[in-house]
Amino acid sequence: MGVAYPTEFGGRGLTLLHQAICNEELVRRRAPTAIGGPGVDVVAPMLIQFGSRDQCARLLPPLLSGDELWSLGFSEPEAGSDLAAVATTAERDGDEFVLNGCKIWTGFAAFAKRVLVIARTDPAAAKHRGLSCFAVDFDLPGVDRRTLHEMTGESNAPITQFYRVFFNGVRVPADALIGEVNDGWRCVLWSLGRERGPFVMRRQAELEGHFAELLDVIKGRTLTESQVEEIGRLSVLFDALRGQAMRTTRRMAERPGELFPEDSMDKLFYVYVDQQLHHLGLELLGEYGGTRMVTPSGMDAHKYTVNYMYSRAGSIYSGTDQIQKNIVARRKLGLPGA
Numbered sequence: 001m002g003v004a005y006p007t008e009f010g011g012r013g014l015t016l017l018h019q020a021i022c023n024e025e026l027v028r029r030r031a032p033t034a035i036g037g038p039g040v041d042v043v044a045p046m047l048i049q050f051g052s053r054d055q056c057a058r059l060l061p062p063l064l065s066g067d068e069l070w071s072l073g074f075s076e077p078e079a080g081s082d083l084a085a086v087a088t089t090a091e092r093d094g095d096e097f098v099l100n101g102c103k104i105w106t107g108f109a110a111f112a113k114r115v116l117v118i119a120r121t122d123p124a125a126a127k128h129r130g131l132s133c134f135a136v137d138f139d140l141p142g143v144d145r146r147t148l149h150e151m152t153g154e155s156n157a158p159i160t161q162f163y164r165v166f167f168n169g170v171r172v173p174a175d176a177l178i179g180e181v182n183d184g185w186r187c188v189l190w191s192l193g194r195e196r197g198p199f200v201m202r203r204q205a206e207l208e209g210h211f212a213e214l215l216d217v218i219k220g221r222t223l224t225e226s227q228v229e230e231i232g233r234l235s236v237l238f239d240a241l242r243g244q245a246m247r248t249t250r251r252m253a254e255r256p257g258e259l260f261p262e263d264s265m266d267k268l269f270y271v272y273v274d275q276q277l278h279h280l281g282l283e284l285l286g287e288y289g290g291t292r293m294v295t296p297s298g299m300d301a302h303k304y305t306v307n308y309m310y311s312r313a314g315s316i317y318s319g320t321d322q323i324q325k326n327i328v329a330r331r332k333l334g335l336p337g338a
Helices: 016-028 037-050 053-065 184-217 225-254 262-288 301-315 321-332
Strands: 070-073 089-093 096-103 114-120 131-137 143-147 163-173
Touching: 016 184, 016 225, 037 053, 037 070, 037 114, 037 131, 037 184, 070 163, 089 114, 096 114, 096 131, 114 184, 131 163, 131 184, 184 225, 184 262, 225 262, 262 301, 262 321
Parallel strands: 070 114
Antiparallel strands: 089 096, 096 163, 114 131, 143 163
């Protein structure tokens, strides 16, 4: 999994370009979707950049091998898209921190060994300043996981399973702190910036695989003029998305550790292509669109319906479209803030 991560911690010691090529080849071979994305894309880079050597040696090998899955404990029910509006607290008590609060949209929580939690350690500081990151074991007393039901109806699917996680007086050892106390905001921003590149590279390759599969299924069908035009437009969009993803990969390889507004552009672009592709799939289903049956044409209506509904979540997860557009407007285009 960790093609671009250090060999001493279980990676392959190669570059992000190698990682991109590996992802493309796996998709081309129609290999199963890799699990453990949050751990590989977000947790591993944070540990390598901000964690101690002991933390890396202890936590990275089982993470990269797939023996241990991780969840992300960032979003909260009352915070909306304001990631810094964290209400979960972590109070120091001797050699431990005591966690209290709630996280939402916690993927993989049913199977994960640990969750990366951002919590408020200094209530008196500005909201971006008093945050810290912790590696929290799900087995600790006081951690309560509750299932959320998705619009897709796939609440029990391993890949898209989400939970609401409650922390009630959870005592976390001090060595679970990643980085410095009250420096969690910098850790999270850096890690999310690192996530977008590999995430978009992998998802771009996966979406191209879905597109090729869709074209195979409808081969020989009589299409409307608008459907033919949409297929052509998507072909061009995929060429552009692939080029953008590779440009991001090269930039990250050449200037590791930097954050760029282009990361937000990548996310917006990927989500748009994702939604357009699955909207086309629903259109091609015709009267079967939105159902859970196999159509006479051979299209799996259940798959395309679920993929369409899940694609709508892309406008929200990893920062809403509105947040991403504001970042691009201010940091790339130099426009004044609202």
